[in-house]
Amino acid sequence: MSVATDILAEGKTKVLQATQQPEMLSVTFKDAATAFNGKKYQEIPGKGALNASISVLLFQLLQSHGIPTCFVQKGSHPSELIYSRLTMIPLEVVVRNYAYGSIVKRFALEEGTPFHKPLVEFFHKTSDDPQITEDLILEFNLVPTEGVLQTIKRLALQINEVFVPYFEACGIRCADFKLEFGLTKEGQVVLGDELSPDNFRLRDVQTGAVLDKDVFRLDLADLRETYQGLLTRLEAASQTLKTVSKIYTAEVYVHSRKNILNPESKAILEALQARGYSSLQTLSAGKRFTLKIEASSLVAAEQTLKQLAETVLSNPVIEDYELIFKN
Numbered sequence: 001m002s003v004a005t006d007i008l009a010e011g012k013t014k015v016l017q018a019t020q021q022p023e024m025l026s027v028t029f030k031d032a033a034t035a036f037n038g039k040k041y042q043e044i045p046g047k048g049a050l051n052a053s054i055s056v057l058l059f060q061l062l063q064s065h066g067i068p069t070c071f072v073q074k075g076s077h078p079s080e081l082i083y084s085r086l087t088m089i090p091l092e093v094v095v096r097n098y099a100y101g102s103i104v105k106r107f108a109l110e111e112g113t114p115f116h117k118p119l120v121e122f123f124h125k126t127s128d129d130p131q132i133t134e135d136l137i138l139e140f141n142l143v144p145t146e147g148v149l150q151t152i153k154r155l156a157l158q159i160n161e162v163f164v165p166y167f168e169a170c171g172i173r174c175a176d177f178k179l180e181f182g183l184t185k186e187g188q189v190v191l192g193d194e195l196s197p198d199n200f201r202l203r204d205v206q207t208g209a210v211l212d213k214d215v216f217r218l219d220l221a222d223l224r225e226t227y228q229g230l231l232t233r234l235e236a237a238s239q240t241l242k243t244v245s246k247i248y249t250a251e252v253y254v255h256s257r258k259n260i261l262n263p264e265s266k267a268i269l270e271a272l273q274a275r276g277y278s279s280l281q282t283l284s285a286g287k288r289f290t291l292k293i294e295a296s297s298l299v300a301a302e303q304t305l306k307q308l309a310e311t312v313l314s315n316p317v318i319e320d321y322e323l324i325f326k327n
């Protein structure tokens with residue numbers, strides 16, 4: 001068990017502490033509820049433990065779908081979690097399925113309007129968290145490479161693909177949520193921060209009741225009762241929900257690396273040129289595999305097929321592969 005030692009940072013709702021294991025971090029969720037950039041503040045006994053418990057449930061759900069997260073284990077008290085240490089990226093990544101909150105104000109939308117497809121918005125984590133474009137994120141070097149930014153966006157959408165049906169099965173509409181990502185020492189992009197109702201907009205499908213921090217922001221209901229009710233619903237669903245698996249169809253196209261002479265391609269090219277197709281300049285012959293795989297999610301299917309393509313279907317020394325999903 002990791003034991004918390006020195007305080008590394010203290011924010012409005014969490015305390016980060018070192019542990020004896022340098023690669024691990026202790027995170028204690030405070031009982032504080034804040035809104036409007038700290039202008040509204042209240043101590044709500046029990047909130048920290050509820051946010052920690054809900055985060056554990058949702059981190060474990062994502063991990064079971066192959067999404068890399070910072071969550072390692074529960075801590076020594078109910079409001080403490082142990083995370084792997086990451087270098088955090090100073091971005092808030094918001095995924096929206098329905099219009100609520102700041103986007104309603106920014107574009108004068110009708111609250112609750114569904115979007116045609118999930119939207120990803122970025123905000124720069126500074127004093128007033130301004131919205132930021134992908135070009136500006138790269139211009140200000142907020143991420144080390146463009147590839148990291150694309151991975152963040154892809155993971156955010158994959159997380160949404162896990163959350164939407166999960167909450168739906170609990171009778172809850174997942175309207176939007178905010179994520180934060182970090183990098184491991186090896187440069188892998190990993191989900192960090194927390195997955196509590198402080199960061200979500202959740203609505204009961206039947207009654208429209210608000211099940212997230214908007215109850216506090218807008219003085220709609222008792223926050224502790226709302227969060228406790230949400231946790232009870234999620235726990236019940238987690239026990240009864242079997243992982244629904246699906247059949248995914250994918251193609252793996254294996255071809256020789258650029259600049260590597262493939263004898264088969266060379267022989268075909270020469271034979272075709274000898275038959276009069278002298279205008280042919282290059283030719284690259286490859287192998288295409290069509291596969292059907294049963295998996296709990298697209299992410300899990302992708303993980304297995306990538307491993308298969310890298311280790312069995314292709315020779316990584318001389319070949320590259322492309323993986324294309326058909327559903």
Ligand code: 5GP
Nearest residue numbers: 094100101102103176177178198199200201
């Ligand atoms: P909006 O941009 O509409 O205010 O927020 C979109 C989503 O991100 C909401 O679910 C909201 O709770 C979450 N969110 C945005 N900014 C923050 C923030 O600074 N802290 C927390 N906890 N959540 C945020």
